[in-house]
Every structure is written in structure tokens, then in C-alpha cells.
């Protein structure tokens with residue numbers, strides 16, 4: 366792609382955002398939750414696991430464990446069993462218990478509202494904290510960068526960075542802050558529905574005229 370000026374990129378991004386707003390007006394976090402604690406637990410469980418699987422697991426989990434104390438006091442083996450099918454279950458169960466213990470000891474059993482306090486909890490990295498702040502509290506402190514957000518922002522030519530931390534910084538500089546949470550939902554929704562890792566549907570893509578398709582292999586021609 367020919368080198369794009371910052372001004373041209375900002376104008377293109379504005380059109381991409383308008384395209385996403387039109388295509389996915391209902392975009393939202395696809396982890397089922399009814400309160401901040403449920404979202405925190407679901408997000409911890411979502412590491413290396415699909416939202417769909419997490420939602421199957423939390424359907425039963427949230428009936429049994431309703432407060433931070435319920436998780437903190439649960440026998441570890443019981444919690445491990447309850448989250449087993451999300452993968453890495455030993456670590457996840459240990460982190461959820463430790464995280465909820467800290468919620469009780471330092472935050473009266475409530476989920477805190479700041480990046481620093483969230484980040485200090487067991488099993489909570491910047492991405493999880495961003496998910497909780499943006500979706501449970503409506504606070505835009507950063508941009509959630511998961512595998513879809515990373516892939517799409519590269520294909521769309523919004524960043525050449527490779528690590529989630531650096532991609533996040535670039536997106537924060539480009540995207541208006543009030544849209545940080547929605548922007549990652551749009552990229553995640555588009556990644557799941559149109560711009561798959563292996564076989565993106567560029568022909569049917571709603572924003573194809575705005576995308577340089579960086580790193581996307583061309584479909585082989587007939588016989589080639």
C-alpha cells in the first residue's frame with residue numbers, strides 16, 4: 366500500500382467507523398453477564414477459549430456462585446471442575462478464587478472501577494481490565510486487543526505493530542476515546558462474521574473499499 370499520510374488515515378478510519386456503525390449497530394460484548402463480577406469471571410475464563418464455550422460454562426456457574434465470597438470460599442477442586450471445559454482450568458480456578466479473595470479484603474466484595482486496582486487482581490491483565498471497565502462501567506481507559514482486533518487492525522493498515530500492548534497504543538492514538546470500547550466490539554464482530562483469519566470474505570465485506578487487505582493472501586486463480 367502506498368504510504369498514507371496521517372490525515373488520510375484519519376479520514377479513512379472515520380469512514381471505517383461509519384461503516385461498522387451501519388453494519389453492526391447492535392455490537393456488544395458477547396460474554397453473557399448480568400453484573401461486573403460475572404463479567405470479570407467470564408473474561409478470566411475467556412483466555413484461550415471461545416465466548417460460546419464460556420457462556421455454556423457460566424450458565425451453570427453463575428447459578429451456583431453469586432458473590433465474591435462464594436468463589437473465594439469454594440473448595441478449589443469444586444471450582445476447577447466447574448470451569449474445566451474452558452481449558453487451563455487449574456490456573457483459571459486458582460485465579461478466580463484469589464481474585465475474589467482480594468475483592469473481599471480490599472474492595473468490600475465489589476469490582477473496582479480503575480485500571481490499577483483491576484490490574485492488581487489475580488488473573489487480570491490489561492485486556493481483562495479493559496473489558497470490565499468498558500462494558501460493566503462504560504469507562505474507556507484503553508482498547509481491548511484480542512486476536513481479532515490485532516488481525517483486523519493490521520489488515521486494515523491501522524497499525525504495523527505486532528504485540529497487543531503496542532497495537533493498543535496505536536489504536537488509542539487513532540480512535541476517538543469515546544469509541545474505544547465499541548471499536549473493539551466492531552473489529553471482533555467483523556472478525557467473527559466476515560474477516561476470518563484463514564479465509565476472509567473480502568468479496569462480501571462491507572468496508573472493502575476502505576481496506577488495503579495487508580497480509581491477506583489473494584485467492585488462487587483457476588488452475589493456479
Ligand code: SF4
Nearest residue numbers: 560565567570573576
Ligand atoms: S476487505 Fe477483507 S481483509 Fe479487509 S476487512 Fe474486509 S474481509 Fe477483512
